[in-house]
Amino acid sequence: MAAVTIKDVAAEAGVSIATVSNAFSGRKFVSPEVVRRVEEAARTLGYQKNIAASQLRTGRVKVVGVLVPSLADTFFAALVSDLEKLAEADGYQVLVATSGDDAAREAAQLGALLGWKPSGLIAVPCTNAIPDTLRREMVALPVVLVDRIGEEDLPVDTVVVDNHAAGREAAQHVLEKGHREILIAASVAGLRPIAERIRGITDACLAAGVAPRIVELGTDVEEGAARLGAFLAREGHPTAVIATTNVTTLATLTAFAQAGIDMPADVSLVGFDDYAWMTARRVPLSAVRQPISDIAQSAWSCLMTRIGGSADAAVRIVLDAPLQRRNSVGVSRRVLDTA
Amino acid sequence: MAAVTIKDVAAEAGVSIATVSNAFSGRKFVSPEVVRRVEEAARTLGYQKNIAASQLRTGRVKVVGVLVPSLADTFFAALVSDLEKLAEADGYQVLVATSGDDAAREAAQLGALLGWKPSGLIAVPCTNAIPDTLRREMVALPVVLVDRIGEEDLPVDTVVVDNHAAGREAAQHVLEKGHREILIAASVAGLRPIAERIRGITDACLAAGVAPRIVELGTDVEEGAARLGAFLAREGHPTAVIATTNVTTLATLTAFAQAGIDMPADVSLVGFDDYAWMTARRVPLSAVRQPISDIAQSAWSCLMTRIGGSADAAVRIVLDAPLQRRNSVGVSRRVLDTA
DNA sequence: GCGGCAAAGATAAACGTTTTACTTAAGGGT
DNA sequence: ACCCTTAAGTAAAACGTTTATCTTTGCCGC
Numbered sequence: 040m041a042a043v044t045i046k047d048v049a050a051e052a053g054v055s056i057a058t059v060s061n062a063f064s065g066r067k068f069v070s071p072e073v074v075r076r077v078e079e080a081a082r083t084l085g086y087q088k089n090i091a092a093s094q095l096r097t098g099r100v101k102v103v104g105v106l107v108p109s110l111a112d113t114f115f116a117a118l119v120s121d122l123e124k125l126a127e128a129d130g131y132q133v134l135v136a137t138s139g140d141d142a143a144r145e146a147a148q149l150g151a152l153l154g155w156k157p158s159g160l161i162a163v164p165c166t167n168a169i170p171d172t173l174r175r176e177m178v179a180l181p182v183v184l185v186d187r188i189g190e191e192d193l194p195v196d197t198v199v200v201d202n203h204a205a206g207r208e209a210a211q212h213v214l215e216k217g218h219r220e221i222l223i224a225a226s227v228a229g230l231r232p233i234a235e236r237i238r239g240i241t242d243a244c245l246a247a248g249v250a251p252r253i254v255e256l257g258t259d260v261e262e263g264a265a266r267l268g269a270f271l272a273r274e275g276h277p278t279a280v281i282a283t284t285n286v287t288t289l290a291t292l293t294a295f296a297q298a299g300i301d302m303p304a305d306v307s308l309v310g311f312d313d314y315a316w317m318t319a320r321r322v323p324l325s326a327v328r329q330p331i332s333d334i335a336q337s338a339w340s341c342l343m344t345r346i347g348g349s350a351d352a353a354v355r356i357v358l359d360a361p362l363q364r365r366n367s368v369g370v371s372r373r374v375l376d377t378a
Numbered sequence: 379m380a381a382v383t384i385k386d387v388a389a390e391a392g393v394s395i396a397t398v399s400n401a402f403s404g405r406k407f408v409s410p411e412v413v414r415r416v417e418e419a420a421r422t423l424g425y426q427k428n429i430a431a432s433q434l435r436t437g438r439v440k441v442v443g444v445l446v447p448s449l450a451d452t453f454f455a456a457l458v459s460d461l462e463k464l465a466e467a468d469g470y471q472v473l474v475a476t477s478g479d480d481a482a483r484e485a486a487q488l489g490a491l492l493g494w495k496p497s498g499l500i501a502v503p504c505t506n507a508i509p510d511t512l513r514r515e516m517v518a519l520p521v522v523l524v525d526r527i528g529e530e531d532l533p534v535d536t537v538v539v540d541n542h543a544a545g546r547e548a549a550q551h552v553l554e555k556g557h558r559e560i561l562i563a564a565s566v567a568g569l570r571p572i573a574e575r576i577r578g579i580t581d582a583c584l585a586a587g588v589a590p591r592i593v594e595l596g597t598d599v600e601e602g603a604a605r606l607g608a609f610l611a612r613e614g615h616p617t618a619v620i621a622t623t624n625v626t627t628l629a630t631l632t633a634f635a636q637a638g639i640d641m642p643a644d645v646s647l648v649g650f651d652d653y654a655w656m657t658a659r660r661v662p663l664s665a666v667r668q669p670i671s672d673i674a675q676s677a678w679s680c681l682m683t684r685i686g687g688s689a690d691a692a693v694r695i696v697l698d699a700p701l702q703r704r705n706s707v708g709v710s711r712r713v714l715d716t717a
Numbered sequence: 718g719c720g721g722c723a724a725a726g727a728t729a730a731a732c733g734t735t736t737t738a739c740t741t742a743a744g745g746g747t
Numbered sequence: 748a749c750c751c752t753t754a755a756g757t758a759a760a761a762c763g764t765t766t767a768t769c770t771t772t773g774c775c776g777c
């Protein structure tokens with residue numbers, strides 16, 4: 040049961056291996072009759088091109104690496120899902136790796152990815168700092184960085200969301216409803232996108248003469264809920280919470296449920312990201328909607344133009360994350376009472 | 379900027395390429411001094427082993443293909459996430475492909491996966507029928523089939539959930555609470571796991587002299603919600619709904635929210651799968667919990683023993699999916715009224 | 718002092734494909 | 748009748764590893 044190679048096909052079809060290769064690739068003209076014989080032979084033998092051999096010879100292969108912090112996070116899973124579809128449409132395979140938000144693992148995974156000599160790489164770095172492995176590779180390999188971009192002026196294409204505007208819009212919405220005691224449920228405040236969301240919220244609040252508080256909940260739902268519960272018990276309730284990721288949204292909701300807090304009657308909430316479960320509730324969540332499929336689309340087309348050989352200056356795509364106004368933000372009691 | 383190969387490293391370190399290879403693999407003794415020089419050289423040159431070349435020579439490569447219907451479905455995303463972690467721990471890379479529940483795409487993706495000559499394959503078939511491409515490969519390649527298994531007695535290892543028991547348990551819970559008008563929110567009734575869940579529910583109901591109704595909602599949340607809404611408007615409300623997938627759970631909840639149905643006061647619900655968002659609610663969902671990480675773990679260890687060369691008879695692993703009793707199933711009004 | 722042996726490396730072949738350069742045969746213009 | 752071109756296909760080299768086989772060197776016993 041040795042694997043069937045191009046040689047076997049050639050023998051079966053009674054031609055040379057070069058002709059078989061040409062018949063498949065179409066790089067050189069092969070008479071229709073011979074093509075038919077080759078295809079026939081390949082079919083009967085169950086021939087599968089050995090991609091490793093092909094890639095070794097040509098040096099290129101239609102595979103792109105995708106590196107994300109975690110597939111357990113819906114945001115990244117959805118992103119990878121979209122990228123995978125786009126890749127398939129263009130005949131590319133996707134090699135997935137996850138860093139688990141750990142810089143060492145990220146570097147290791149990157150190395151493994153690079154060993155495949157992919158045509159390109161789409162990565163969501165797990166920290167603000169671009170790992171050295173990647174930085175070295177960026178000059179030769181088409182790379183697109185997404186979401187977690189620590190620095191400006193990177194030499195590669197980047198796709199990000201306008202986090203500052205998103206934060207600002209969320210805050211303004213809450214302020215308009217009369218809230219003055221605002222809590223920011225951040226995941227990890229040190230991460231650039233989170234920091235910008237926080238800054239957006241803070242800027243809007245400050246402009247209204249309000250100083251928001253911040254609590255860091257991490258990247259795990261259970262733990263985040265526990266931390267928020269502890270915070271609430273210790274510091275008292277705000278009238279509105281703005282979550283900065285889908286995980287913190289979930290953690291906040293969990294904490295609310297555990298503490299018997301009614302939303303929006305007791306506390307209002309603006310969530311982050313927009314998934315089906317957020318609307319499948321008695322009180323659908325107002326949330327900042329990250330345009331996941333646009334992000335994927337932008338990243339993919341950037342990558343494709345780079346792979347196509349473009350040497351243009353690095354582009355920085357900034358997408359809007361509009362607020363979806365639903366029912367989880369109520370008019371603050373302060374306003375109601377004065378009315 | 380030609381890629382740096384083993385040859386360059388050999389030159390830099392002043393040894394032959396065979397020695398470099400041996401220094402890395404440790405297959406033959408190489409003096410510590412030389413190993414040091416080789417590693418040094420590799421580091422300064424930024425050497426990355428070319429996996430294609432390696433695989434071409436050895437015929438094996440540490441990569442396994444994973445084929446699932448969709449990464450947008452949390453269940454599969456979580457499964458892939460777990461598999462990816464297990465793979466990483468064993469030094470394997472994962473090649474992901476999605477079939478989008480389309481048989482033709484599945485066959486195509488399978489072909490693409492196989493071209494990499496992976497060491498193994500973990501697949502969730504998108505239909506009850508195993509595609510021919512796969513069936514042919516199963517004799518030579520270690521394959522583990524998960525979740526969607528149409529036939530018994532396959533010649534490969536399979537990992538499934540005891541869907542019949544899961545359905546039965548869900549139904550019994552609802553029956554115990556006094557419900558008699560039960561609606562099954564199925565995704566696609568033709569799929570084997572779904573069919574078994576339905577059968578489990580039906581068997582339990584029939585034993586209690588109750589005939590459940592069934593509605594098919596498909597695999598998309600929006601559309602499922604619309605279909606359920608229409609069904610409810612047309613046929614009237616049951617007192618309890620049992621959903622058979624996480625997507626139908628979401629669709630049901632969406633329909634409830636849209637129709638202003640209160641859960642559990644108006645209608646009770648047993649969900650399927652168990653995610654954070656199900657408990658992050660005022661009324662946490664009772665749900666059948668599929669043991670995703672156990673599934674992944676079982677599938678992975680099956681695959682590893684096969685890759686290790688085991689030729690034992692195919693094993694069929696059946697895992698329990700226990701019911702998590704929470705608050706979304708209320709005592710039926712019928713019972714309350716008589717009390 | 719010499720055969721023999723072990724230790725540490727080197728040489729070269731092989732993996733399956735792509736592709737360049739070559740062969741062969743047939744046709745075409747003058 | 749001759750040369751030149753074109754068409755269709757073939758032979759062989761190359762890609763970067765791994766590994767079986769060969770070489771060199773030093774060392775041992777006698």
